């Protein structure tokens with residue numbers, strides 16, 4: 001009897017098949033890559049436009065663990081930091097300060113997740129090894145002093161670091 005090979009199709013991951021507003025809470029939360037960039041303080045300078053000029057700083061919210069790049073009080077964070085924004089699909093439309101690497105922003109703009117995202121790599125460390133997270137680059141707001149001494153541009157950029165074991169570059 002001849003062997004019949006049946007191609008096993010790998011199902012597409014949820015972030016490719018569901019809209020952001022169709023995702024379960026667990027799926028939504030898993031989109032966060034743990035970079036910590038959104039937890040850096042920002043400054044907005046008046047420049048004559050409605051939105052002003054957004055400047056990132058390397059000064060992290062006092063609740064951010066600077067090594068793990070995760071909120072130390074995530075569930076109760078708004079009790080401690082009342083202006084911490086809860087991301088929702090609707091809120092994404094109003095927010096202009098998410099970094100270009102952010103999974104929520106990327107998917108909302110119709111882009112895919114990049115190789116270092118833990119959902120793609122299967123490894124929560126790749127967001128750090130790829131130079132995407134704030135690990136080693138952020139300072140705590142209690143130590144920092146004036147925010148305008150800490151303006152940096154790297155949170156607004158995507159590192160072009162290659163995958164460690166392939167010649168493939170991240171694509172945008």
Ligand code: SF4
Nearest residue numbers: 032033035036038102
């Ligand atoms: S910038 Fe986006 S992906 Fe990174 S920690 Fe914030 S919400 Fe998560």
Ligand code: SF4
Nearest residue numbers: 039061064071077084
């Ligand atoms: S309260 Fe937590 S989630 Fe909010 S900005 Fe601070 S560290 Fe980030």
